[in-house]
Amino acid sequence: MRKTRQRCPILVELDGSLIKADIFASDAEQPADVAMKLRDRGWSPYRVRFDDGQAAWIVSSLDKLNRL
Numbered sequence: 001m002r003k004t005r006q007r008c009p010i011l012v013e014l015d016g017s018l019i020k021a022d023i024f025a026s027d028a029e030q031p032a033d034v035a036m037k038l039r040d041r042g043w044s045p046y047r048v049r050f051d052d053g054q055a056a057w058i059v060s061s062l063d064k065l066n067r068l
Helices: 031-040
Strands: 007-014 017-026 043-051 056-064
Touching: 007 031, 007 043, 017 031, 017 056, 031 043, 031 056
Parallel strands: 007 056
Antiparallel strands: 007 017, 043 056
């Protein structure tokens, strides 16, 4: 039987606060894939983890590369 994949938000941890990114990832994706999605959006992730309690990806970042 196939497990249902959950669409989860990606939250960026920056300066002690969480910022909701406008992108989502499956709970079954690998951390490297989630990091690449954020890099494509201009973020510089250094740590990626899945939080079961929030059903969300938490990505730590020091800074956004391309500030608008």
